[in-house]
Amino acid sequence: MKFSKPAGINPIDNQKVVTRPHVRLDGPLKVSGKATYAYEYRGEEQAAYGYVLSAGIAKGTIESMDLSRAEAAPGVLLVLTHENMPEQGKSETPVPQQQKASPQLSGPDVSFYHQAIAFVVAKSFEQARAAANMIEVKYTPAKGHYELDKQLKAAKPDEDSEDSVVGDFEQAFRAAPVKVDLTFSTPDQSQSPMEPQASLASWDGDQLTVYTSHQVVHWVQAGLAATLKIPKKNVRILSPFVGGGFGSKLLFFADIVLASVASRLLGQPVKTALTRPQYYNATSHRPATIQRVRLAADRNGQLLAVGHDTWSGNLPGGEGEPAADQTKLLYAGEHRLIRTRKTELDLPPGASMRAPGEAVGLLALEGAMDELAEALDLDPVKLRIINDVQHDPEKGPQRPFSSRRLVDTLYVGADRFGWDKRQKQPGQVREGEWLIGMGMASAFRANMVQPSGAKVILQPDGTLAVETQMTDIGTGSYTILGQVAAEMLGLPLEQVTVRLGDSDYPQAAGSGGSFGANSSASGVYAACTALRNSISQRLGFAVASTTFEDGAVKCGDQQVPLTEVAGNDGLSAEDTMTWGDLTEQYAQASFGAHFAEVAVNSVTGETRVRRMLSVVAIGRVMNPVTARSQCLGGITMGIGSALMERLEVDPRYGLFINHDLAEYQVPVHADIPDLDVVFLEDLDDKSSPIKAKGMGELGICGVGAAVANAMYNATGVRLRDFPLTLDKVL
Numbered sequence: 001m002k003f004s005k006p007a008g009i010n011p012i013d014n015q016k017v018v019t020r021p022h023v024r025l026d027g028p029l030k031v032s033g034k035a036t037y038a039y040e041y042r043g044e045e046q047a048a049y050g051y052v053l054s055a056g057i058a059k060g061t062i063e064s065m066d067l068s069r070a071e072a073a074p075g076v077l078l079v080l081t082h083e084n085m086p087e088q089g090k091s092e093t094p095v096p097q098q099q100k101a102s103p104q105l106s107g108p109d110v111s112f113y114h115q116a117i118a119f120v121v122a123k124s125f126e127q128a129r130a131a132a133n134m135i136e137v138k139y140t141p142a143k144g145h146y147e148l149d150k151q152l153k154a155a156k157p158d159e160d161s162e163d164s165v166v167g168d169f170e171q172a173f174r175a176a177p178v179k180v181d182l183t184f185s186t187p188d189q190s191q192s193p194m195e196p197q198a199s200l201a202s203w204d205g206d207q208l209t210v211y212t213s214h215q216v217v218h219w220v221q222a223g224l225a226a227t228l229k230i231p232k233k234n235v236r237i238l239s240p241f242v243g244g245g246f247g248s249k250l251l252f253f254a255d256i257v258l259a260s261v262a263s264r265l266l267g268q269p270v271k272t273a274l275t276r277p278q279y280y281n282a283t284s285h286r287p288a289t290i291q292r293v294r295l296a297a298d299r300n301g302q303l304l305a306v307g308h309d310t311w312s313g314n315l316p317g318g319e320g321e322p323a324a325d326q327t328k329l330l331y332a333g334e335h336r337l338i339r340t341r342k343t344e345l346d347l348p349p350g351a352s353m354r355a356p357g358e359a360v361g362l363l364a365l366e367g368a369m370d371e372l373a374e375a376l377d378l379d380p381v382k383l384r385i386i387n388d389v390q391h392d393p394e395k396g397p398q399r400p401f402s403s404r405r406l407v408d409t410l411y412v413g414a415d416r417f418g419w420d421k422r423q424k425q426p427g428q429v430r431e432g433e434w435l436i437g438m439g440m441a442s443a444f445r446a447n448m449v450q451p452s453g454a455k456v457i458l459q460p461d462g463t464l465a466v467e468t469q470m471t472d473i474g475t476g477s478y479t480i481l482g483q484v485a486a487e488m489l490g491l492p493l494e495q496v497t498v499r500l501g502d503s504d505y506p507q508a509a510g511s512g513g514s515f516g517a518n519s520s521a522s523g524v525y526a527a528c529t530a531l532r533n534s535i536s537q538r539l540g541f542a543v544a545s546t547t548f549e550d551g552a553v554k555c556g557d558q559q560v561p562l563t564e565v566a567g568n569d570g571l572s573a574e575d576t577m578t579w580g581d582l583t584e585q586y587a588q589a590s591f592g593a594h595f596a597e598v599a600v601n602s603v604t605g606e607t608r609v610r611r612m613l614s615v616v617a618i619g620r621v622m623n624p625v626t627a628r629s630q631c632l633g634g635i636t637m638g639i640g641s642a643l644m645e646r647l648e649v650d651p652r653y654g655l656f657i658n659h660d661l662a663e664y665q666v667p668v669h670a671d672i673p674d675l676d677v678v679f680l681e682d683l684d685d686k687s688s689p690i691k692a693k694g695m696g697e698l699g700i701c702g703v704g705a706a707v708a709n710a711m712y713n714a715t716g717v718r719l720r721d722f723p724l725t726l727d728k729v730l
């Protein structure tokens with residue numbers, strides 16, 4: 001089924017199951033320890049354990065490795081290095097690639113700290129780890145570059161993010177009466193999911209099966225096959241439960257490649273997990289950015305010139321952080337200059353982390369909007385309302401937004417938060433040692449979609465099974481896909497079983513880029529539509545006037561229970577939702593507004609977020625419980641990006657030194673106050689037949705700027721170098 005024109009009325013609109021607040025179907029499994037994660041599988045026989053040995057330098061060459069003690073150590077079955085590694089697919093870059101070969105142990109060169117340099121397999125994990133540490137490695141180190149601000153001169157255009165050049169920005173900026181020209185910096189950040197990368201690989205002849213932790217099953221299936229130089233169909237990936245990802249499980253790393261190779265060589269299952277420090281340095285992180293934002297307006301606050309330049313660094317061939325992309329679409333402004341640049345650094349691989357681009361881009365843009373509002377002596381909410389635009393501001397009215405309720409989120413948010421109580425002058429509200437302030441920011445996240453397939457099976461007992469490769473990374477996929485299928489077939493949710501995360505199921509969107517829920521629900525919609533059609537044809541009913549309600553198929557005054565339709569063998573249908581060019585015809589994004597109240601201690605500089613309100617318009621809310629959880633998680637991460645999160649680069653050795661959850665600071669419960677989330681009604685019929693858009697990453701977008709703007713309102717101190725830790729406040 002191809003989605004190529006705006007969705008009309010369809011069974012999803014019945015809303016008997018969809019849009020209802022169902023708790024997660026997988027919740028009881030998770031809290032009772034019955035949800036099995038990749039490292040918890042044992043394999044048919046007891047698996048051998050692999051341990052990855054990581055490089056102790058960031059850049060250079062391995063001169064020699066003495067394996068003699070390791071190979072003689074108790075329990076050791078295999079030691080893999082670049083000298084005995086079987087041939088693999090080639091890659092142009094040390095940064096792992098989606099769906100492409102990402103070889104491990106491919107030569108003596110070291111490109112980043114903690115790069116895998118050996119893999120020791122033994123009968124127990126402890127034996128493997130002990131033996132790995134007996135390997136003696138001699139390196140010839142080379143000089144690397146680890147600091148973004150020192151490599152800006154070598155920056156080049158980022159081919160993934162086109163320059164936006166509209167009108168004459170420089171002239172308009174020069175001539176405008178009110179303007180700001182500000183530079184922000186954001187640090188390297190880590191996704192830090194609870195479950196690190198882990199894999200259990202086993203072979204049956206030419207057939208490889210891997211339990212692993214991944215966000216998009218067919219991407220890792222294709223990438224692993226290309227790495228091992230075997231057909232994709234010979235690789236089966238299973239990822240039924242994923243303990244968080246936040247982008248770090250869009251790629252695949254040493255664990256899955258080395259477990260697969262070792263298992264084949266040994267003829268037995270091999271399991272391995274990356275250690276927490278290896279997670280931080282040897283998977284991927286969000287690259288640091290330096291961003292210059294120039295905004296100019298007339299005296300009424302109408303934007304005349306919008307400029308955003310951003311720089312980030314990565315290993316050769318790696319992607320840049322697209323931190324300026326949202327600025328192309330968020331606000332009006334006749335003259336525009338928006339550019340993304342990247343430079344080479346020898347830090348560990350940079351890649352996607354939750355809301356790549358917007359999450360840090362809005363820290364800069366929305367901070368600059370706050371400063372512009374102050375320069376204009378205008379309320380920051382009003383400044384945003386004045387500059388709302390209902391079409392792509394680069395391409396003009398011929399490319400409208402599919403739906404855009406930014407202004408409504410701003411009005412509703414300001415009203416519910418009590419924005420009118422904010423003191424315009426900073427530093428006015430004091431409670432003992434604490435200075436109190438309010439701030440706000442807009443939220444924006446591009447709405448993307450991916451082709452997504454599913455199979456639905458009406459079983460002889462009248463219940464329905466759904467099978468799709470889509471993953472559930474803690475987000476609620478099991479639940480919302482069950483709801484969609486239940487709605488389509490007129491069943492209660494309890495009569496639907498959802499099976500996910502298996503490459504044997506129809507290829508699906510997976511969890512990434514906030515496209516997962518909308519795309520995979522559309523895939524289930526397509527498969528259910530096929531099943532409905534086949535059932536009504538089988539019964540001789542006119543398809544257009546057939547309805548599915550209360551466990552029965554109805555047409556006119558005829559009614560047949562689904563239990564009779566299924567027969568003895570059940571009845572199944574499969575289809576894939578693909579997408580026409582509506583995403584070209586319409587600019588598509590989710591929108592919202594965040595409001596924050598903070599208290600900053602005037603003695604210690606400590607900042608506490610006191611309350612936050614987020615009003616979001618995300619298309620149809622398929623399930624308000626899971627959508628709200630997504631938003632709360634995003635807001636929490638946004639608060640972390642404002643106040644805490646920072647990978648510390650050691651410029652002498654080229655590694656992130658705070659490589660564990662004790663030292664990489666993320667918010668915990670005690671840091672997060674009650675958060676309020678409000679959904680505005682927003683059916684987006686151009687986005688999908690579900691009329692939903694993305695929610696996953698919107699929560700993080702803009703939150704940090706709202707907190708920073710509130711800190712300014714509290715203290716009168718402007719900070720643009722994230723995170724805004726207490727040493728900077730004082």
Ligand code: MOS
Pocket residue numbers: 215245246247248250352353354355356511512513514
């Ligand atoms: Mo997201 S960074 O696409 O998991």
